[in-house]
Amino acid sequence: MTLSFPPGFLWGAASAAYQVEGAAQEDGRTPSIWDTFSHTPGKVLAGDTGDVAVDHYHRFREDVRLMSELNLGAYRFSVSWSRVQPTGRGPAVQRGLDFYRALVDELLGAGIQPVLTLYHWDLPQELENAGGWPERETAERFAEYAGIVAGALGDRVEFWTTLNEPWCSAFLGYGSGVHAPGRTERLAPLRAAHHLNLAHGLGAQALRAALPARAQVAISLNPAVVRPLTDKPEDLDAQRRIDALANRVFSGPLLRGAYPSDLIRDTASITDWSFVRDGDLAVIKHPLDALGINYYTPSLVSAADDEESAARNDGHGDSSHSPWPGSERVSFHQTPGERTEMGWTIDPSGLHDLLMRYSREAPGVPLYITENGAAFDDKPDAEGAVHDPQRIDYLQAHLAAAHQAIADGADLRGYFLWSLMDNFEWAYGYSKRFGAVYIDYPTQARVPKSSAHWYARVARTGELPAA
Numbered sequence: 001m002t003l004s005f006p007p008g009f010l011w012g013a014a015s016a017a018y019q020v021e022g023a024a025q026e027d028g029r030t031p032s033i034w035d036t037f038s039h040t041p042g043k044v045l046a047g048d049t050g051d052v053a054v055d056h057y058h059r060f061r062e063d064v065r066l067m068s069e070l071n072l073g074a075y076r077f078s079v080s081w082s083r084v085q086p087t088g089r090g091p092a093v094q095r096g097l098d099f100y101r102a103l104v105d106e107l108l109g110a111g112i113q114p115v116l117t118l119y120h121w122d123l124p125q126e127l128e129n130a131g132g133w134p135e136r137e138t139a140e141r142f143a144e145y146a147g148i149v150a151g152a153l154g155d156r157v158e159f160w161t162t163l164n165e166p167w168c169s170a171f172l173g174y175g176s177g178v179h180a181p182g183r184t185e186r187l188a189p190l191r192a193a194h195h196l197n198l199a200h201g202l203g204a205q206a207l208r209a210a211l212p213a214r215a216q217v218a219i220s221l222n223p224a225v226v227r228p229l230t231d232k233p234e235d236l237d238a239q240r241r242i243d244a245l246a247n248r249v250f251s252g253p254l255l256r257g258a259y260p261s262d263l264i265r266d267t268a269s270i271t272d273w274s275f276v277r278d279g280d281l282a283v284i285k286h287p288l289d290a291l292g293i294n295y296y297t298p299s300l301v302s303a304a305d306d307e308e309s310a311a312r313n314d315g316h317g318d319s320s321h322s323p324w325p326g327s328e329r330v331s332f333h334q335t336p337g338e339r340t341e342m343g344w345t346i347d348p349s350g351l352h353d354l355l356m357r358y359s360r361e362a363p364g365v366p367l368y369i370t371e372n373g374a375a376f377d378d379k380p381d382a383e384g385a386v387h388d389p390q391r392i393d394y395l396q397a398h399l400a401a402a403h404q405a406i407a408d409g410a411d412l413r414g415y416f417l418w419s420l421m422d423n424f425e426w427a428y429g430y431s432k433r434f435g436a437v438y439i440d441y442p443t444q445a446r447v448p449k450s451s452a453h454w455y456a457r458v459a460r461t462g463e464l465p466a467a
């Protein structure tokens with residue numbers, strides 16, 4: 001049976017500045033934490049860096065043409081903070097802003113709605129040198145930066161998101177250290193989480209002050225679908241703990257204006273949370289025009305007797321350091337079922353669960369799936385064509401789950417495929433291909449995979465063909 005999506009449903013694809021742009025040292029851009037991290041031996045597979053990436057900075061016109069051919073209604077991209085404000089403070093660099101203005105104009109000219117993310121993990125290195133996200137000042141700097149970008153692009157971009165997946169910035173960046181800046185601490189991730197929340201709140205205020213009333217202000221989270229291995233009380237407690245650190249540390253202040261009391265208890269040996277100042281929570285609970293949800297795979301957890309036996313198989317790369325401060329004694333298990341090239345189990349029911357949960361938790365707030373997709377070991381055949389039936393199956397199943405969520409009452413307004421093109425997959429470098437468009441890295445040739453043609457049809461008709 002064919003499934004029809006509501007009229008006006010937004011069909012898009014997503015990317016992020018450091019993963020696609022390249023031109024790392026051009027036009028006044030200075031290093032971000034990801035430049036420093038990727039140039040540190042041993043941090044990224046094969047020593048890959050984003051120096052060139054997919055050269056989108058120079059090829060964006062060709063890339064927008066490609067988006068047009070794929071019938072995309074929207075393109076979600078991020079702005080590189082150190083390209084527009086190199087030191088993370090003070091005046092902007094006009095050439096940096098000009099690049100984004102040209103990109104936005106190209107999109108609008110093609111009838112594609114720009115969806116702008118202000119922060120997709122690439123903190124200017126100078127701000128990390130001053131302490132990074134664990135320091136309050138970084139949130140204040142972010143608000144200034146938000147105002148600069150809104151001032152430059154507010155006349156033509158209507159859909160804004162502050163942060164992408166603050167969980168990764170805080171807990172992978174400052175806890176397990178598998179992401180930039182690679183710090184492995186216990187207090188820093190909690191402080192970082194709060195200052196990211198505060199950055200969202202202050203940033204949203206700055207956006208509101210600079211943007212026309214029609215603009216939408218959102219945030220993209222990567223809420224975890226956490227399932228217990230058994231219904232034994234200790235496994236249910238493991239589930240509760242991870243849910244607090246993965247989800248409610250953000251949804252609590254954002255949607256309810258408070259940090260969950262169980263999270264505060266679980267982390268009591270690390271902090272009394274006195275870095276949360278009077279008034280912060282009111283700033284963070286800024287009304288959202290939309291909520292972005294990124295989903296890939298669920299988590300399966302159980303209690304562990306001690307920290308050593310807590311296998312860190314949580315799908316976020318190898319590290320002997322835990323990204324779960326105060327809840328280190330939790331084991332992550334592989335959910336049964338087929339997996340993608342990332343080792344992530346394919347389970348579309350998790351997407352349905354998340355959409356229903358956030359419909360309840362954020363009543364009246366429209367939802368967007370701002371990322372969903374899969375990496376597979378795609379290779380061109382003898383004719384140079386790239387066939388990726390597994391990705392088509394993945395997308396088909398997840399879009400069917402999204403459709404079911406709409407039928408069950410979720411106010412889901414759009415879907416952004418991760419990703420438009422293969423790109424720099426963080427600590428995995430170029431080894432993982434998430435694109436609907438294949439990149440031949442030596443020549444930078446773009447080859448739409450069969451999933452791109454499949455998705456183009458879905459985007460054109462608003463209909464999901466039967467599996």
Ligand code: FCB
Nearest residue numbers: 016164165418425426434
């Ligand atoms: C998400 C990131 C995105 C991409 C996908 C695979 O966590 O937001 O940049 O790397 O995972």
